Amino acid sequence: MDQSLSRKRSRADWVVDTIAFLGAVLVGMILFDENRDDPLPNWLFAADFYTGMLLCLLLWFRRRWPIQLAVLAAVVSVYSETSGIAALILTMTVAVHFRLRVTLLITALNVLSVIAYALVREKTDPVGIVIVTASLLYVGAIGWGLYVRSRRQLLQTLRERAERAETVARLQAEQGQLRAREEIAREMHDVLGHRLSLLSVHAGALAYRPDASTEEIAGAAEIIRSSAHQALQDLREVIGVLRAPVGELPQPTFADLPVLIEGAQRAGVPVELKLDAPGALPEHVGRTAYRIVQEGLTNAMKHAPGAPVRIRVTGAAGNGLTVDLSNPAPRRTSSGEGQGLTGLAERAALVEGRLEHGWTPDGDFRLTAWLPWPA
Structure with a gap:
């Protein structure tokens, strides 16, 4: 079964259902008026009209109960000419939303109802012509329904592929960012570790050389100051890269x-x-x-x-x-x-x-x- 049956009716669905209802009512009334001369009792004409209009009204619920209404349409079509277009629309609805096997079963039921209709209404046309004509109409309705179904499935497949492609692209981008940040962490270890080691060497020299001259102390302090400044500069570059959406640490x-x-x-x-x-x-x-x-x-x-x-x-x-x-x-x-x-x-x-x-x-x-x- 098509999952679109369970979703909320959209604006386009309302437009389609309105056109289907009005078209079924209009064609049904024209067919009823053309068959007034048939030698049938009045109660059958009344049943034809009222049940046909009721079936047209039930087209508003064809998305909720498609198979049940299609079966009901096959039963009503045994005696009602007014319900003919509504029965075609309900059969097409089944073709749009269900597999071909279900559609063929509904179609076979409608063909049987057409045979019964030709006998009940006592048509002057041969039964074979009535069956062939009705079968062609149902084949056209089913063909259109299958086309709509295949088109929807194609669009759904393309939509799912696009969503999967977007998901894969997002995951690849995230993995790329993780790899970049891992590389940045290594660069932080290499660069800052080297700078801080230089600081440690000079600070240790000052601690173990209390007899160092003023010039030596000044030179070591200048190297410590320069190394500390460079370490801070490297740290700023790393933080700048981490904050930026895209970027790389300068590579030696x-x-x-x-x-x-x-x-x-x-x-x-x-x-x-x-x-x-x-x-x-x-x-x-x-x-x-x-x-x-x-x-x-x-x-x-x-x-x-x-x-x-x-x-x-x-x-x-x-x-x-x-x-x-x-x-x-x-x-x-x-x-x-x-x-x-x-x-x-x-x-x-x-x-x-x-x-x-x-x-x-x-x-x-x-x-x-x-x-x-x-x-």
Whole structure:
């Protein structure tokens, strides 16, 4: 059964029902007037007229009881010519809202009523002609009803597809936003963690160097002030991206790696860099390499302050890029730490690379990553 039968009648439904009612009444009265000369008793003429008009009136309820009224129309059509158009409309209603099997059963019942009508009304036309004519009318009504039904189903299918497409697009947009925010969270960890590690190194130097000269104290304070200002600036950029509907945090490139090393050296971290990677790296690979070096420096300053850090970044197109960081005697991380290394492993996996970390037999902590570099 069509679900449109249970919905509230719309303005268009009111217009259609009004036209159907008026058309059925008008045609019914014309047919009744044309058949006044039939040799029938007066009570049959009266029954024809009043039951036919009643059936026309019941067209207003055809959306509520379509099958019941169609069966009633088949019964009334046995003797009533006035109800002919109303019976056609009720049969078409069944074709619009129900499956073909139900429609065919109602149609067969109406064909039987037409045969009985030809016998009861004692028509001068042959019974075969009456049956063929009535059958053609019912076939036309059923065909129109099936067309309306198929069109409604097509529109409903297209509407559902559009709604599903909108839902899928909304979910994809939400997933994209979640991935963007996850990336922003990683950037916050990498950028702010590195800045705050520099602050910690200089603040610790001031705390353990009470005999430092005024110039040294002023220089360390200036570096602390500059790093704190830059950390706040990075935080503002992150908050701005989170508030904006669309946007990305400014991404570093592989070419910014020397600047990163220089900043760590200014902070007093003894860093030795060997860079041997001629050629143009893919952007995503270069950015991943930068983040690995940045996280390695941050961990070194956090867990082994003052210890020298050796960095090797070597590779070539077709062979891949190797990033290797090591520093002696780190302080082993406690439970709950190491989230930055987990994030680095995920970064490397996203570009189809791999990352390893751990302690060497000499007691150094080593962080090694291999990233693909297509030829």
